[in-house]
Amino acid sequence: QVQLVEAGGGLVQAGDSLRLSCTASGGIFSVYAEGWFRQAPGQEREFVAAISRSGVSTDYADSVKGRFSISRDNAKNTVYLQMNSLKPEDTAVYYCAAARIYYGVRYKADEYNYWGQGTQVTVSS
Numbered sequence: 001q002v003q004l005v006e007a008g009g010g011l012v013q014a015g016d017s018l019r020l021s022c023t024a025s026g027g028i029f030s031v032y033a034e035g036w037f038r039q040a041p042g043q044e045r046e047f048v049a050a051i052s053r054s055g056v057s058t059d060y061a062d063s064v065k066g067r068f069s070i071s072r073d074n075a076k077n078t079v080y081l082q083m084n085s086l087k088p089e090d091t092a093v094y095y096c097a098a099a100r101i102y103y104g105v106r107y108k109a110d111e112y113n114y115w116g117q118g119t120q121v122t123v124s125s
Helices: none
Strands: 003-007 010-013 018-025 032-039 046-051 058-060 068-073 078-083 092-100 119-124
Touching: 003 092, 018 032, 018 092, 018 119, 032 068, 032 078, 046 068, 046 078, 058 068, 078 092
Parallel strands: 010 119
Antiparallel strands: 003 018, 018 078, 032 046, 032 092, 046 058, 068 078, 092 119
16 A cells, blocks of 8 residues: 655745655555646646656646646655746645556546645645
């Protein structure tokens, strides 16, 4: 059983940056592709970014492309989400997730096997 713990959320102003981290335990981190999702109040959970097992492949939602960057450090069992030029519409609970797949990335929440508890990101205007 893999446990994922997110950290790094907070309250920032528009234009600021934050870096989220997600640390895994209880499994072999490198066999999982990782993803970040977010959910704003009253809205469905949406895909934000994903990274393959090796870190070679990444992809982003159009709404964050060019502003957010996903990376991973398999030696530290950690995946990161660097968020720059934050906007009020980025306000949400951010979740990391792990998918046991052989290659590539995944975009749908139901393709992921494990989830963290979420971390709140609030961007004020």
